[in-house]
Amino acid sequence: VTGAAPGPSSIRRPRAKRGEGERLRDEILAAAERLLVKTGDADAVSIRGVAEAVGCTPPSIYLHFADKGELLFSVCQRHFEELNRYTEDASASADDPVDRLRLMGHAYVRFGLENPEAYRVLFLSANKIGVRDFDAEQLMELTCFGKLVATVAACIDAGRIRPGDPFTVACTVWVALHGLVSLLITRPDFPWPDVDLTSELIEMTMHGVLT
Amino acid sequence: VTGAAPGPSSIRRPRAKRGEGERLRDEILAAAERLLVKTGDADAVSIRGVAEAVGCTPPSIYLHFADKGELLFSVCQRHFEELNRYTEDASASADDPVDRLRLMGHAYVRFGLENPEAYRVLFLSANKIGVRDFDAEQLMELTCFGKLVATVAACIDAGRIRPGDPFTVACTVWVALHGLVSLLITRPDFPWPDVDLTSELIEMTMHGVLT
DNA sequence: TGTACATCAGTGAACGCGCGTTCACTGATGTAC
DNA sequence: TGTACATCAGTGAACGCGCGTTCACTGATGTAC
Numbered sequence: 264v265t266g267a268a269p270g271p272s273s274i275r276r277p278r279a280k281r282g283e284g285e286r287l288r289d290e291i292l293a294a295a296e297r298l299l300v301k302t303g304d305a306d307a308v309s310i311r312g313v314a315e316a317v318g319c320t321p322p323s324i325y326l327h328f329a330d331k332g333e334l335l336f337s338v339c340q341r342h343f344e345e346l347n348r349y350t351e352d353a354s355a356s357a358d359d360p361v362d363r364l365r366l367m368g369h370a371y372v373r374f375g376l377e378n379p380e381a382y383r384v385l386f387l388s389a390n391k392i393g394v395r396d397f398d399a400e401q402l403m404e405l406t407c408f409g410k411l412v413a414t415v416a417a418c419i420d421a422g423r424i425r426p427g428d429p430f431t432v433a434c435t436v437w438v439a440l441h442g443l444v445s446l447l448i449t450r451p452d453f454p455w456p457d458v459d460l461t462s463e464l465i466e467m468t469m470h471g472v473l474t
Numbered sequence: 475v476t477g478a479a480p481g482p483s484s485i486r487r488p489r490a491k492r493g494e495g496e497r498l499r500d501e502i503l504a505a506a507e508r509l510l511v512k513t514g515d516a517d518a519v520s521i522r523g524v525a526e527a528v529g530c531t532p533p534s535i536y537l538h539f540a541d542k543g544e545l546l547f548s549v550c551q552r553h554f555e556e557l558n559r560y561t562e563d564a565s566a567s568a569d570d571p572v573d574r575l576r577l578m579g580h581a582y583v584r585f586g587l588e589n590p591e592a593y594r595v596l597f598l599s600a601n602k603i604g605v606r607d608f609d610a611e612q613l614m615e616l617t618c619f620g621k622l623v624a625t626v627a628a629c630i631d632a633g634r635i636r637p638g639d640p641f642t643v644a645c646t647v648w649v650a651l652h653g654l655v656s657l658l659i660t661r662p663d664f665p666w667p668d669v670d671l672t673s674e675l676i677e678m679t680m681h682g683v684l685t
Numbered sequence: 686t687g688t689a690c691a692t693c694a695g696t697g698a699a700c701g702c703g704c705g706t707t708c709a710c711t712g713a714t715g716t717a718c
Numbered sequence: 719t720g721t722a723c724a725t726c727a728g729t730g731a732a733c734g735c736g737c738g739t740t741c742a743c744t745g746a747t748g749t750a751c
Contacts, residue, residue: 278694278695278745278746279693279694279695280694280747281692281693281694281746281747281748282693283694284693284694284695287694287695306517309736309737309738310737310738310739311736311737311738312736319695319696320695320696320697321738321739322695322696322697322739322740322741323694323695323696325738325739325740326694326695330738330739331738331739386657386660386661387598387656387660388660397663398663399663399664399665402661402663402664403665428667428669430667431667431669431671431674434666434667434671434674435671435674435675435678437653437657438650438653438654438657438671438675439649439650439653439675439678439679440653441653441656441657442648442649442650442651442652442653442654442656443649443653445598445652445653445656446597446648446649446652449597449598449599450597450613452608452609452610452613453610453613454610454614455645456639456641456642456645458639458642460642460645460646460649463642463645463646464646464649464650467646467650467679467682467683468650468678468682469682470681470682470683471678471679471680471681471682471683472678472681472682489712489713489727489728490726490727490728491714491727492713492714492715492725492726492727493726494727495726495727495728498727498728520703520704520705521704521705521706522703522704522705530728530729531728531729531730532705532706533706533707533708533728533729533730534727534728534729536705536706536707537727537728541705541706542705542706
């Protein structure tokens with residue numbers, strides 16, 4: 264009633280110096296990521312919302328991204344890199360391939376539970392982020408699936424996992440882990456048992472796969 | 475250019491007879507279900523879209539549903555009933571509890587792959603369908619999870635599955651199956667191996683769990 | 686050293702669109718007297 | 719049998735909103751001569 268703020272919470276950021284136009288690009292990406300994580304829904308992130316969060320106007324975003332799809336695609340790439348960091352760190356800390364497999368599983372689940380909205384965007388929403396898709400090759404690399412296959416192969420070579428196609432085995436392992444993360448995220452209201460379900464599942468998977 | 479149709483493809487349905495007002499309710503539900511299955515996205519189903527599909531006007535929908543959330547909630551209930559039919563049929567055809575478990579798993583996956591958009595709505599989207607939630611008790615019943623727990627318990631009693639809490643074991647089994655369905659649905663572009671991954675996963679799960 | 690010009694980093698206003706929902710209404714059908 | 723009235727099953731028009739995107743522009747900073 265007392266007419267406090269002029270518009271919405273529109274704090275204008277200062278215009279970048281001559282050579283620093285790319286700085287806005289980073290700020291847009293960061294803001295889009297924040298909003299995506301906050302809402303967990305690509306549809307809920309709007310160009311206008313991002314612009315307001317950054318403190319610029321909507322058209323400015325088109326100086327750095329062709330359209331909304333390209334913006335969201337870039338955000339996803341960042342999330343994938345974060346996931347890679349999780350599993351990379353985990354697998355680096357063990358020499359035994361079976362231990363490494365276990366640790367990677369735990370790291371994967373931990374990434375999902377600590378970044379549920381990011382996980383939702385990466386694996387739970389339709390793969391059309393805007394118009395753009397990730398192709399098969401990109402997916403292989405980005406989802407750290409390559410590392411998983413290699414680790415499984417090492418286990419098989421060492422005679423620790425029953426002989427079989429490493430790729431297929433890696434798929435079943437990934438599938439099981441993904442099921443856990445996605446259900447814990449989308450159905451937090453389900454009366455989950457009061458045990459460490461992650462360990463429970465990983466041990467079940469291990470037992471199902473080991474020699 | 476030749477001005478054929480008057481509005482959009484607006485074919486008006488005839489008004490119901492005096493006592494048959496409830497018929498529109500069914501038609502709305504059916505149309506909403508069709509649209510939901512076609513788009514696979516609750517956000518993409520609009521009151522106006524449903525109205526046009528039915529052949530009535532948007533306000534008519536409010537004669538039968540309080541708001542959009544209530545409409546979508548009702549559609550979900552129908553899908554859950556369909557899922558129950560799948561698993562019911564499958565489990566009825568085997569006496570051995572382990573066989574029954576296997577069959578239920580296959581039926582669950584089959585439901586998901588044959589009704590991907592329904593599955594997406596039930597298990598992949600946020601659990602806020604509009605404003606309404608399914609509560610824990612409803613979920614237990616609707617997802618046919620109770621049957622799964624009972625079957626697992628039967629397996630344990632028969633000494634076929636390693637001793638443990640049936641509920642927890644059922645969770646890990648569900649989690650694994652869900653992971654398969656959801657990844658096959660959301661990532662059809664992933665270079666899945668050319669094997670029956672469903673059987674592969676179910677056998678892995680069984681091997682991980684059986685005595 | 687001065688000035689015209691190019692470029693960079695944006696802005697302001699508007700476009701047309703589809704959305705959920707509300708409101709006042711209409712016309713057919715039944716019922717009471 | 720006639721008529722006033724209630725109810726049922728809707729409709730038409732409008733509300734205000736947020737959206738992606740485009741267009742013409744602006745003002746500061748650098749560069750060439």
